[in-house]
Amino acid sequence: MNPKETVSIDTGLVNKKKTMEVILIKDVDNLGGVNEVVKVRNGYARNYLLPRQLAVENSPSNKKQLEERMKQLKKKEDKMLAEFNNVVEKLKEAPLKVGAKTGTSGKIFGSVTSLQLSRAIREQKGYEIDRKKIHIADEVKELGTYKATVDFGNNKSAEVEFEVVGE
DSSP: OOTTOOOOOOOSOTTSOSEEEEEESSOBTTTBOTTOEEEEEHHHIIIIITTTTSEEEOOHHHHHHHHHHHHHHHHHHHHHHHHHHHHHHHHHHSOEEEEEOBOTTSBBSSOOOHHHHHHHHHHHHOOOOOGGGEEESSOOOBSEEEEEEEEEETTEEEEEEEEEEEO
């Protein structure tokens, strides 16, 4: 045999898949989010994603489970959206009244805070909203009508009108 000749040996690995599809159970940086189907290399899936329970193999039974999870998630989101719309409608029905101590000129001693607004919403509308989710645009130092924004999360917010009255 000539030393310059090469011999090829068929190991049967030619047709072996180098990638596989997995369904992500948790968010994975630079790969994808929860319930997403992605293609990854075999080694990455078998040595990293599957043992750490970040993903499951994309099999027919796992696909059915994914579809069921997506249905439940959709129902939950629809329910939350309905509740959100209900709360927003209640908040916009009539302006809230916030009492404040005033001087003779109509100026308030101090200013109206998100805590006072949170209490007014609880007492007048019956909803418990965390004061940290209420943002008042301007400083409220006089009697009058003002607006505040209530952040409900998931990019959902509502504008609430409130009136500052003297006590």
